[in-house]
Amino acid sequence: MNALLPGEPLDExxxxxxxxxxxxxxxxxxxxxxxxxxxxxxxxxxxxxxxxGEFLTLIGPSGCGKSTLLKLIANLIEPSDGRLLWWRGDFxxxxxxxxxxxxxxxxxxxMPWARVEGNVRLPLELADMPRAKADPLVRDAIAxxxxxxxxxxxxxxxxxxxxxxxxxxxxxxxxxxxxxxxxPFGALDEFTRNKLDDDLVRLWWERxxxxxxxxxxxxxxxxxxxxxxxxxxxxxxxxxxMTIDQGQPRDQAFRDSPRFAAYCRELSTWLAExxxxxxAGAAS
Ligand SMILES: Nc1ncnc2c1ncn2[C@@H]1O[C@H](COP(=O)(O)OP(=O)(O)OP(=O)(O)O)[C@@H](O)[C@H]1O
Ligand SMILES: [Mg+2]
Numbered sequence: 127m128n129a130l131l132p133g134e135p136l137d138e139x140x141x142x143x144x145x146x147x148x149x150x151x152x153x154x155x156x157x158x159x160x161x162x163x164x165x166x167x168x169x170x171x172x173x174x175x176x177x178x179g180e181f182l183t184l185i186g187p188s189g190c191g192k193s194t195l196l197k198l199i200a201n202l203i204e205p206s207d208g209r210l211l212w213w214r215g216d217f218x219x220x221x222x223x224x225x226x227x228x229x230x231x232x233x234x235x236x237m238p239w240a241r242v243e244g245n246v247r248l249p250l251e252l253a254d255m256p257r258a259k260a261d262p263l264v265r266d267a268i269a270x271x272x273x274x275x276x277x278x279x280x281x282x283x284x285x286x287x288x289x290x291x292x293x294x295x296x297x298x299x300x301x302x303x304x305x306x307x308x309x310p311f312g313a314l315d316e317f318t319r320n321k322l323d324d325d326l327v328r329l330w331w332e333r334x335x336x337x338x339x340x341x342x343x344x345x346x347x348x349x350x351x352x353x354x355x356x357x358x359x360x361x362x363x364x365x366x367x368m369t370i371d372q373g374q375p376r377d378q379a380f381r382d383s384p385r386f387a388a389y390c391r392e393l394s395t396w397l398a399e400x401x402x403x404x405x406a407g408a409a410s
Contacts, residue, residue: 226301242281248296286313368392
């Protein structure tokens with residue numbers, strides 16, 4: 127491997143799967159694989175531990191199983207074989223000790239007839255939380271994404287980036303411990319995406335929010351992540367892992383730094399390798 131950052135422990139294939147002491151990993155994927163009903167092998171067996179507080183990004187060619195892995199982590203689908211643990215327990219235990227998941231999709235999927243505040247309040251209403259308790263949480267979540275002045279607006283009165291902010295506020299309002307995002311900013315222009323990335327990295331840092339993020343953008347992956355997993359297709363699997371050893375704050379100065387450029391170059395090379403037919407065809 128062409129090491130652009132000498133001494134960096136970029137390839138973490140040998141990383142231990144579980145941590146014996148300290149806080150439990152948020153999620154452990156234990157030889158989990160996914161074969162769909164039509165016989166498509168979406169994911170080869172995957173082993174992965176997601177540390178508490180980590181910002182983990184999945185990147186790779188289309189069809190390499192990023193969304194499938196994210197849906198397994200969200201328990202939206204079940205593995206065909208292997209298993210997953212959430213904070214060392216079953217998914218049925220999620221919700222205990224205040225451990226919650228939130229999922230943000232690529233489309234903001236807002237209710238058109240409800241105002242911003244109504245959309246953000248929805249998960250709390252579904253949980254039967256009384257209005258008096260919910261309202262301050264809704265106000266706080268809307269303020270965190272910078273939309274306080276728009277809380278009485280309807281979705282049709284918002285830009286694409288603002289709608290995405292509402293979607294993020296709706297995820298944050300439940301105070302999740304695990305935030306799962308599938309290409310949330312993929313449809314936005316680069317300027318808006320950078321702005322939302324800035325906000326997301328701040329929210330992640332403030333809340334120590336374990337995040338699993340899917341993107342096709344090399345720059346976004348390097349800017350946001352503490353660890354990046356490059357996946358390859360046919361079958362979907364982990365190709366390589368990169369640690370982004372950069373503390374806070376992550377801001378424009380980081381984007382402009384030679385270090386950022388070096389990470390992006392390395393990741394770009396890895397993605398090209400992961401997209402080669404030979405990489406895609408090889409069994410994991
Ligand atoms: N419900 C399904 N039934 C059958 N095959 C599926 C299903 N969902 C996904 N697949 C297949 O599994 C593989 C992985 O799909 P997945 O959506 O996870 O890829 P992805 O990495 O998210 O791609 P993209 O970058 O295009 O979003 C693909 O070959 C896809 O066609
Ligand atoms: Mg996908």
